[in-house]
Amino acid sequence: MIVSYRWLGEMVDFDAGPDRLAADLTNCGVVAEVIESGSSDALLELELTTNRPDCLGHRGVAREIATLYGKTLRSRRVELSECRPSTSSQASVEIESPRQCRRYSARLIRGVRVGPSPDWLSQRLDSLDIRPINNIVDATNYVLMECGHPTHAFDLSRIDAARIVVREARNGECLVTLDGVEHRLKEGMLLIAQLIQELAGGEILQGPIDNYPGVLQRPPVLLRRSRLARLLGLEIDGDEVERILNSLQFRVLDSGAEGWTVGLPTSRMDVEREIDLVEEIARHHGYGNLPSTLPAWQGGAQRRQDYRVEKTVTERLLHLGYSQTLTHPLVDAREDLKFGSKPGISVLNPLSSETGVMRTSLLPGLLASLSWNYNRGIRSLKVFEIGKVYGWVQPQQSGEQSRVGLLVTGNLEEKTVHGAAEAYSLFDLKGDIETLLEPSTLGKEEVRFEACDKLDSHWSSVAAGQIRLGDAELGSFGKLDSGICADHKIGQPVFAAEIELSQLHPLWRSEPRARQIPRFPAIQRDLSIVVDGDVSYGDIESAVRDTQIQELHSIFPFDLYQGGRLPHGKKGISIRLVYQRLDRTLLEEDANRFDQAVLASLRDRFGAQLRG
């Protein structure tokens, strides 16, 4: 909506220049910006909220200005000289659908001469971006710009039986609806008749036709002093309240100790409750003039439930060099299906087919982020995302789960003067996950990584597995299927993992408890054994742990070899065992005894031989 500064000045007398006016209007809720400023006039563009159609005409804006500056809104004097016969004897108006059209008024002007408008009118319309057409059409537009109410001029000779029918559209016809905002209508009717006569001559027939089936009942509203003060936190002077209400053309019907009984004008259909009147007072008293304080609070505050898990995971991944990404949960259905077996929840009205379903995995998004960077020359990448995945739990019942997804590709070390390049391997990723999931206090259950033959097809068939904690499945990890990577034109190994965040709560449920640091030295023993090639390190470690040696502090493999002097089908593995007691120094004899127990267990279980 564009308004003319000069036109506003004709309706209310005020001193503020265009810039000042724009700022003051903005501060009372009618956002205005000066878009053109010349010697004769300035133009303000208004950005109106949907509750304020009353400011779609200059008169409504002028009412705000009058209230702002404590001035009087000039009412327009319209006097018609009518002649016989009466309008109603020459034409009629029928309202078929009073729900859409509460009121329709008409006047007849006979003997008009259609021609160009005078300069003052065509220039004024032109400056407001309305193309002048002829004196009749221009007159209707002028009234629209002043009152904010649309009026239409019809050629009586072309109206069938001189009868205007307001009804709903039939079979693809244009809908004729007019919202009855009576106050503006009344004003507009008089003005349009006068203006047309002034511009195009002719005579105005006696009396209007006023068809008003949908008469509005707007009961007055009580604005309580106590309520006003309680909501604004300030007693506003009663005279000021009345001044604002009257100036905005609300009628203060009664004022007493309790408050004011206020009549509601039809120009302000948005105001119908006490709270609406409170807003009118606050608006014109000025939000900036109300005080501000920070309220006291007796209660405490709680973090969200997954706060600790999310914080710990994020912190650790940042330390490990992973950067956080955020991707849209709306993804391509075909792409998403590559990463799971169940189709995701479809959107009925997606923006495009590429954003048609709610993701069931974080991996497509992570892979898309990799692809974006890869295509821009970034070949080494370590990223993670914490986000939700979605699915139907039952028909019409959706479920949402938080996950963390990791993705790694390229080089762990680039070639430098200090050494050669080193590519990421599956065990770099596994190490990161181990570090990520390391409990700060010793949990009862241990995180395990296991091969699994029912993994989804987006994982490599040989280099992927499940992550488990006790009986719970935390997620999966491994090398992504090279075909899926090739779809994104990525020709290097990509490693990824996806873990359910809710399953991690047990790891960090409680604060750490400090334990005693050993005061007595540990004994470290290295054992090199030879076993069959299909015995896994995990089997060896459990066999060692099964000896139940309380003094066994840690076990770690440090060498693994095949071939050479070893017989075919055998492998050699060297493990480092650390023994320790908290209450005394261990003796060599103790360690020898433990070694023997370990060896015996390995020999029984796998026929392991000590390597000479």
Added chain:
Amino acid sequence: MLEKLAALKQSFDADLAEARSGQQLSLLRDRYLGRKGGRLTLLMKGLKSVAVADRKEVGRSLNQFKARIETAMETARQRIESESIRQESARVTLDLTLPGKRRALGHLHPLTRVRRDIEEIFYSIGYSVADGPEIETTYYNFEALNIPQDHPARDQGDTFYLSESLLLRTHTSPVQIRTMERMRPPLRIICPGTVYRRDTPDATHSPVFQQVEGLAVDEHLTFRDFKGTMEYFLKAFYSEGTRVRFRPSYFGFTEPSAEVDISCTFCSGDGCRVCKRTGWIEVLGAGMVDPEVFRHVGIDSERYTGFAFGVGIERFAMIKYGVDNIQHFYQNDLRFLRQF
């Protein structure tokens, strides 16, 4: 025997003083302690010929001397070594200008930074963080928030629907409703989360974005408390010198409603391209909770009052970090992410 030992001591001291390298030291060791012809070794072998009465004492002297040689040789070895290092480093200086072996740092996404900052500020003044589903019912997303059936926001063109009654929430306000249903006032919560609007992506619009909405309900909360809280928050988030302006506006679930502006962070309020020469930037919408909203959740609006506000995390991040396009946040270009 003891005379021989004394002579040997003298000659060893002289020889040791002349040793200048590790090689000379090992020759010296051979000369005195060598298994075959070492001079002390020979003396020790001759111990058998010493009279039995003296043998014990002579033996002790020999052993003491042997220990002395070992210690002296070790001291000399250390001396020579450190000297050679000194000489070496005088010859080859390390090039300290070579880059070190750097470890890549992980970067927190800027939207997470902003969300955390906001959560911390409100946590510090007693606001709990509340959570809710992204897939919502039309009731919680619209009706309960005073948004009627025929409101344009409910249109298929503006909201993503999953079924007739399920949609992707268009704001986190449903979390406020769910909280008010569950908990009685007084309450203070903020609800951060992902929200969806069916906007075509451009520099300032994204169909998926993040919001933090807040709500305070108590017996004596007024518009001045609302103003004070917003001022505290915005100064804490942007800077102490930030000026805050409140303008009347219109939202379905608040009344009186306000649009909140801060003094432009780019020109400090002098007027620039970003703030369209007004000196102000619009940052959030807010207001006093509409009594109609309280009615929906069964809270007595005569007894309780409150205020609510909504913040676009992307917008806050764009203003705080000077990001010119909302799409940067979701492309995940590492060259962008590494700046944070």
